[in-house]
Amino acid sequence: MTDKIFTISIDVFHGLNFFQQAIENIRNQTYKNLEIIISNNGASSEIQKFIASQSEIDSRIRVINYKENIFDFNDPELRTFVICNDALEIAKGDYFFYQSYDDLLAIDYVEKMVKLFNEDNNCMSAAGIPISIYEDNSIGEDELINRDTNLRPRFMQGHELVLDFINSGNCFSAPGTIFSFKTDFLKKMGGFHRSIELSQLYGVVPFGSTGFDETAIFYWRRGDHQVNYTLSHLGYCGTKEY
Secondary structure, eight states, X not given: OTTSOEEEEEEESSOHHHHHHHHHHHHTOSOOOEEEEEEEESOOHHHHHHXXXXXXXXXXXXXXXXXXXXXXXXXXXHHHHHHHHHHHHHOOOSEEEXXXXXXXXXXXXXXXXXXXXXXXXXXXXXXXXXXXXETTSOBOTHHHHTOOSOOXXXXXXXXXXXXXXXXXXXXXXXXXXXXXXXXXXXXXXXXXXXXHHHHHHHXXXXXXXXXXXXXXXXXXXXXXXXXXXXXXXXXXXXXXXX
16 A cells, blocks of 8 residues: 555645745655655745745755745735746656645544555545644634534545535535645646646546545634634635636
8 A cells, every 4th residue: 555655735834934834744644655745835945944944854845936825815826826836847656646835634544544545446535624723723623523414425426515505405515625635637637727626526527436534534623813713704715716
């Protein structure tokens, strides 16, 4: 199983404390055959020094540097569109996953995703359970105990998951990007679109089997620092991108 390379793409502009936690969990994954692509999105010198220090001690890390922060309030998803596709273009991994700088992977998350792909040759996408983690690092444990979404089998046809989602079913729910993909398949399907989550759900996931491990935890950071809160206050709802 360990001969397959799993690429994790992560970008950073600010939030060094969250980013340090994210990198620590990525580097300490139980699945070791990783490619870690860090996109320095015009970050501060402090963050750049941290990236450099991590690159020196971990040969699995590759860095893409952007001189200026790629973000425009008139085109909020330009950042993800550019950064994710640039990372996807150079990725050497058999599988590809994008995460935000402030989110956390459970230590065995990647191992469980690779296992899903290995169990079913038709599996083109895989996901775990998204659980809230807050700015003080407390976790929404009740979301694990009393969940009413992401109730689906280990494998199902991707189009069936999407149809259930459209019809307000209980098979799928996530506040952002949650799927890992076979890299060649993701490239074939056009890579990343400005409508990040829905383009994956409607444009990639339906074309193959999709895997799910309810024991694989992805900790989704929530708090006032999130850009989407600022965008919501400005009236942004993503209609153009959708």
